[in-house]
Amino acid sequence: MKRTVFRNRWLPYALVAPQVVITLVFFFWPAFDSVRLSLYRASPFGDRLIYVGLANFQRLFADDAYLRSAVASFVFSFCVTIVGLALALLLASLANAKIRGLAVYRSLLLWPYGIAPAIAGIIWLFVFHPSYGVLPYVLSFVTAYQFNWFLKGWVAMTLIIVAAIWKQFGYNLAFYLAGLQAIETSVLEAASVDGAGPIRRFFAIVFPLLSPVTFFLFTLNMTFSFFDTFGLVHSVTQGGPGDATSIMVYRAWKDGFEGLQLGYSAAQSVVLMAVVILLTALQFRYAEKKVTY
Amino acid sequence: MKPFVTRSLALAALWLVISPSAALAKTEIQWWHAMQGVLGERVNEIAAKFNASQSDYEVKPVLKGSYPETLTAAIAAYRAKQPPQIVQVFEVGTQTMLSSGAVYPVYQLLKDNGVAMDWNDLIGPVKSYYSTGGNLASMAFNSSTPILYYNKDLFKKAGLPDKAPATWDEVEAMAKKLVASGAKCGYSSAWPSWVLMENMHALHDQPFADHANGFDGLATTLKINGPFGVKMLETLARGSKEGWFTYNGRLSKAEANMGGGECGIFTSSSAYIAGLTRASEGKFAWGTGSLPKMTGYPQGNSIIGGATLWVLKGSKPEEYKGVAQFFRYLASTENQSWWAGVTGYVPLTNAAVKAMEASGHFQKNPQQKTAITQMQAGKTTPNSQGIRLGNFVSVRDAIEEQMENVFGGKKTAKQGLDDAVAKSNDILKEFAALYK
Numbered sequence: 131m132k133r134t135v136f137r138n139r140w141l142p143y144a145l146v147a148p149q150v151v152i153t154l155v156f157f158f159w160p161a162f163d164s165v166r167l168s169l170y171r172a173s174p175f176g177d178r179l180i181y182v183g184l185a186n187f188q189r190l191f192a193d194d195a196y197l198r199s200a201v202a203s204f205v206f207s208f209c210v211t212i213v214g215l216a217l218a219l220l221l222a223s224l225a226n227a228k229i230r231g232l233a234v235y236r237s238l239l240l241w242p243y244g245i246a247p248a249i250a251g252i253i254w255l256f257v258f259h260p261s262y263g264v265l266p267y268v269l270s271f272v273t274a275y276q277f278n279w280f281l282k283g284w285v286a287m288t289l290i291i292v293a294a295i296w297k298q299f300g301y302n303l304a305f306y307l308a309g310l311q312a313i314e315t316s317v318l319e320a321a322s323v324d325g326a327g328p329i330r331r332f333f334a335i336v337f338p339l340l341s342p343v344t345f346f347l348f349t350l351n352m353t354f355s356f357f358d359t360f361g362l363v364h365s366v367t368q369g370g371p372g373d374a375t376s377i378m379v380y381r382a383w384k385d386g387f388e389g390l391q392l393g394y395s396a397a398q399s400v401v402l403m404a405v406v407i408l409l410t411a412l413q414f415r416y417a418e419k420k421v422t423y
Numbered sequence: 424m425k426p427f428v429t430r431s432l433a434l435a436a437l438w439l440v441i442s443p444s445a446a447l448a449k450t451e452i453q454w455w456h457a458m459q460g461v462l463g464e465r466v467n468e469i470a471a472k473f474n475a476s477q478s479d480y481e482v483k484p485v486l487k488g489s490y491p492e493t494l495t496a497a498i499a500a501y502r503a504k505q506p507p508q509i510v511q512v513f514e515v516g517t518q519t520m521l522s523s524g525a526v527y528p529v530y531q532l533l534k535d536n537g538v539a540m541d542w543n544d545l546i547g548p549v550k551s552y553y554s555t556g557g558n559l560a561s562m563a564f565n566s567s568t569p570i571l572y573y574n575k576d577l578f579k580k581a582g583l584p585d586k587a588p589a590t591w592d593e594v595e596a597m598a599k600k601l602v603a604s605g606a607k608c609g610y611s612s613a614w615p616s617w618v619l620m621e622n623m624h625a626l627h628d629q630p631f632a633d634h635a636n637g638f639d640g641l642a643t644t645l646k647i648n649g650p651f652g653v654k655m656l657e658t659l660a661r662g663s664k665e666g667w668f669t670y671n672g673r674l675s676k677a678e679a680n681m682g683g684g685e686c687g688i689f690t691s692s693s694a695y696i697a698g699l700t701r702a703s704e705g706k707f708a709w710g711t712g713s714l715p716k717m718t719g720y721p722q723g724n725s726i727i728g729g730a731t732l733w734v735l736k737g738s739k740p741e742e743y744k745g746v747a748q749f750f751r752y753l754a755s756t757e758n759q760s761w762w763a764g765v766t767g768y769v770p771l772t773n774a775a776v777k778a779m780e781a782s783g784h785f786q787k788n789p790q791q792k793t794a795i796t797q798m799q800a801g802k803t804t805p806n807s808q809g810i811r812l813g814n815f816v817s818v819r820d821a822i823e824e825q826m827e828n829v830f831g832g833k834k835t836a837k838q839g840l841d842d843a844v845a846k847s848n849d850i851l852k853e854f855a856a857l858y859k
Contacts (some may be wrong), residue, residue, distance in 0.1 A: 171857055175523040176502045178857050189853075195846070261607070261671070261680055280672050281663070281831035368673060371827040388491045389817035390498075390519060391853065 161403065167396035174390040186397035195373055196381070196398075203377040206291060207355040214295040215347055218302035219340070223332070225303070226310045236307065243300030248361035254293040255366050258285075279367070283374025286367045290375055293366065294359050302347055309343035310336070349413050356406055378402050449481040452745045453507035456484055457493040457730070458565070461697065465765055473752045480745035490516075490730065491816065497735065501525050506735040508746050511564060513730045514552065515815035518637060520733050521560060522813065522858050527734040527743070529750065530558040536747035540754055544772045548727050548798055552809035561731035562750050565768045567694040568725045569618045570793045571715060575708040577606050577687040587712025591658055594688055594715050598667035601687035609667035613677040613691035616822040617728055618714075620647055623655050625807040626714055628723030632851075637811035641855045645847045647822070648840035651720065656829055656836035658717075663830040670830045673823050678702075690714065692728060693794035696767035711793040713800070724801025726809050729768060760784070769794050813854025821846040 136142050168187070171180045190196050225236055242250065257265050260278040269277055279285035313336060321331050337344075360379050363369060369376035369384065376384070382402060386395025458466045463486055470482040487493040490513040497510040512520055520526055533540055542550065542559055549563045573587050581597075581604035588594045598609030612618050624631045629651045632642035646652075662668025669686070671677035681689040682702030696711075703709055714725055732753075734746055752758060759775035762768065764784055770776050776795060779785060785792040801807065812818050822843045829839035 171853065173523065173857050174498050174519055175525040176498075177524045180857065189849070193849075261683065261685060278670075280670050281827060283831070283833075370673065370824070371831055372824050372833065384820070385817065387495055389814055389820070389850075390494075391814060391817060391850075394853070 164396045164399045164403070167393055168400045170393045170396075172392040174392065182393070186393050187401075189394065190397050190401065195376075198373060199376050199378050199381050202287070202373075202375065203356065203379075206287065206294075206359075206375075206377050207352050209291045210294045210298070210355040210359075211348060211351040213291070214298050214351055215302055215344065217295065218299055218347075219306050219344075221299075222303050222306035222310055223336075225307060239303050240300040242296055243298070243304075245297060246361065247294075247297055247359060248365040250293050250297040251290070251362040251365035254289060254296070258289045279371065281371050283371055286371060286375050290359070290362055290366055293362055294355055297362070298351060298354060302351070305343050305347055306340065309340045313339050345413070349410060352409055352413075353406060356402070356409075378405075450479060450741050450745050452480055452482045452509065452742055452749065454482055454484045454509040454511075454732075455487045455493055455497055455507045456511040457487060457490045457513070458511070459486065459489075462565075462766060465762065469753070469758065469762070472758075473749055476752065477748065480748060482745075482749055494519075501735055501737065504737060506737045508738045508742050509562075509732050509734060509749075511730045512561070512733050514728050514809075515812075515819060517553065517561075517731075518641075518811045518813045518815060518854075521555060521811075522641075522854075525736055526560065527736050528555075528558065528560045529562045529732075529734060530560075532734055532743055533747050533750065536744050538747045538751050540751065544774055546769065546771060546773060546776070546795075546798065547803050548724060548801075548807075548809070549769070549771055551803060552727055552811075553731050561733045562753065563771045564730060564732045564753070565694070565762075565766070566727045566729040566731075566771060567692040567768050568727050568794050568798060569614070569622050569690055569714060570693045570797060571712045572681060572689040572691065572695070572699060573710055573712065574606075574681075574684065574687050574689075575710055576684070577601055577604075577707075580604050581606065581687065585710070587710060588688060588715055589712070591715045591717050595658070595662065595667060598662070598688055599665075602667050606685070606687045608669040608671075608680055608686040610662065610688040611669045611671050611677045611680055611686045612689065613671075613675045613681075613695070614728070615670075615673060615826050616819045618690050619655065619659065619826070620652065620822055621810055622714065622725050623717070624651065625723050625726045625810070626801070627651060627717055627720035628802070628804050628806045629720070630806050631810050632812060635805040636809065637813075638805070638808060641851075641858065642812050643848065643851050643855050645818070645844045645851070648837065648844045651717070652840050653836045655717065656826070656840060660829045660832070660836055664832065668830075670827070693769065693791075694729065694767045696788075696790050697765075711790040713793065713797040722802050723804055723807035725797055726807060727769070763791070764788075767791060769798070812851060813858070814850045817850045818847045821850065 169181060169183060171182045171185070172178065221239065225232070225239060229235075245253075255263075257263055258277075258279065260266055260280060266277045277285050279289055317335055318331055321335055326334065357379055359377065360383060363375055363377060363380045364383075367375040369380050378398065379402060382395050382398035385391050385398065389395070454470065456463075456466055466484050470484045474481055485507070487496045490511075493510065494512055494516050497507060497512075500506050506525075530542070545559075545563060548568070549566050550559065553559055553561050553563060571587050575585055578585060578597075578601070581600045583597055583600060588597050594610055601609040621631060624647065629649065630636065630646045632646060633644045634640040634642050636642065659668055663670060669680070671680045675691065675695070677689070678691055678695055678698060680686050681691070682699055684703070684707050699709060732750075734743070754772065756772065756774045756778050759770050759772055760778045760782070763770035763775060764779065770779060825834065825839040825843035828834045829836050834842070
């Protein structure tokens with residue numbers, strides 16, 4: 131790579147300054163403020179600010195509901211990531227085949243990514259809704275089981291997982307398609323000559339060669355499902371029934387913005403922040419070693 | 424306040440003398456509200472009428488989203504020292520506002536600005552809910568109380584008489600017949616905690632929380648896991664299991680099922696009259712009745728929901744003067760009877776009720792009388808004057824979470840309520856610790 135040399139010493143700093151300022155103002159400052167606020171019991175209007183040390187965290191970890199929320203978050207994130215990536219890889223392999231009208235298929239498959247999570251939620255709401263949804267209506271002919279996710283936690287969870295997978299699908303697919311096209315056909319042809327069938331070729335060659343893409347998408351999907359799915363939960367289940375779909379990011383919002391328990395909510399954001407930092411660090415530390423570039 | 428007012432009045436007078444053009448400039452008053460859709464248009468109409476009625480002040484209504492969003496926006500503005508003069512806050516935010524220290528109490532504001540108002544003319548439940556020490560803290564605006572709705576077409580199909588059920592036993596019996604005749608939902612309710620827990624306790628004169636539901640001091644303990652609460656929830660859980668009660672979600676979500684013609688019997692806010700009128704037009708006929716009673720319990724009263732207008736500290740005296748004038752207009756019989764007539768909210772003054780009766784409004788719209796009849800038949804007791812809790816939004820959430828667990832068969836009524844109480848007490852103690 132060619133090294134760019136600036137004649138003016140300050141120009142490079144000036145050029146990165148906007149990015150640095152944006153990061154500081156919109157990421158570091160709020161993050162720092164959350165950490166500070168998490169040590170206080172704060173009144174909504176700001177007239178009371180009582181230092182309580184780690185009491186907010188104590189309250190948080192003593193609450194079974196928070197533990198359930200953490201479990202729900204991990205179940206949700208892993209399902210979205212693993213099922214989502216598996217499906218995307220499957221469809222990308224199919225879309226990579228040389229068939230007529232390929233460009234059209236590919237474009238159509240990318241569409242869902244252009245939709246905001248809240249809208250994706252509403253679309254699936256119309257499919258799943260117990261009284262006006264298509265799916266419960268069709269299922270009522272097949273089984274007498276009531277798929278009322280207003281009362282059944284696992285149905286509600288499945289619904290938001292499906293919606294999140296669908297929403298991320300186009301994005302994952304695009305990366306896998308690009309990854310597949312980067313694989314040299316000569317390698318695959320050589321394997322065919324050696325007598326490897328399509329499944330063997332996939333697991334022995336394609337999957338390992340795609341591992342950088344998978345790794346990147348895994349991290350991205352985990353963070354997406356941890357943070358970006360707030361709109362989805364908010365528009366579809368509002369965390370219910372009971373607290374079956376109260377994933378951590380939704381709880382933090384609800385306790386802060388609806389419940390106005392600011393310190394308590396800040397403590398939750400700090401925990402969330404720690405979880406994501408840890409997750410990303412772990413992935414880069416361990417998963418990256420197994421990745422072949 | 425007083426010397427400050429006189430001083431600024433003197434200043435204003437001086438300003439008038441030296442700058443004639445200032446007399447033409449109107450003082451702007453920001454009114455942040457959460458009235459969406461048709462209600463939002465009505466709010467704009469009120470402001471337009473007031474603005475046209477005088478030339479000193481200009482009330483500007485600003486829609487800020489849902490109730491919680493409006494409150495959050497006002498809090499942010501207050502903390503940034505740019506508060507609106509008036510903000511509409513829902514009833515569950517009452518304790519938060521009272522404790523905040525950010526409020527200019529309405530009775531004080533009106534007194535300071537020489538506007539006399541006959542507070543005794545306010546209807547009882549409204550006055551008691553928003554007063555401290557007999558003085559009104561915020562300006563009553565949109566108040567409703569839950570009532571019962573029933574679908575006359577479905578009743579006919581089920582062979583039931585055209586009459587609303589009066590007791591829970593009747594609700595059960597009728598809902599079973601409705602389901603047997605093919606109705607998709609026998610009975611359902613919007614606002615689960617507000618209607619089925621808060622109002623049912625008040626209606627049967629049962630305590631909801633300690634310290635007289637938070638009216639004699641900050642509440643720290645919920646009392647809903649007593650025999651009455653358990654019986655109420657057990658009835659509904661049985662209904663959910665047997666199929667005559669259908670749970671359709673929190674907030675006003677279930678209204679979609681009633682409006683869609685699925686439910687035979689339904690409970691929701693009296694403010695749903697306008698919505699149901701539109702939803703049912705040309706599709707089905709419906710009637711209203713008082714909330715059903717549980718036999719064997721004393722008479723209390725239903726409590727109100729909705730929102731009131733709070734005046735925030737931090738504005739200029741002449742702006743407050745305008746707010747006082749605006750509130751005088753709001754309370755006028757003319758405005759009250761118009762507002763109640765077009766929305767389904769309860770008229771807030773006895774004078775307005777009389778005016779609406781005199782004009783024959785209730786003959787044409789008998790449903791709008793139901794809420795008033797129900798409240799007039801009730802008895803105001805320490806258990807039925809209202810419920811005032813800190814962090815009430817979170818408490819309501821904790822209750823509805825457990826209601827869902829009970830309706831879904833995950834927990835028994837007693838277990839669910841015990842858990843709801845434990846969680847709520849924790850939330851209440853946090854609030855009390857903040858303001859001890």
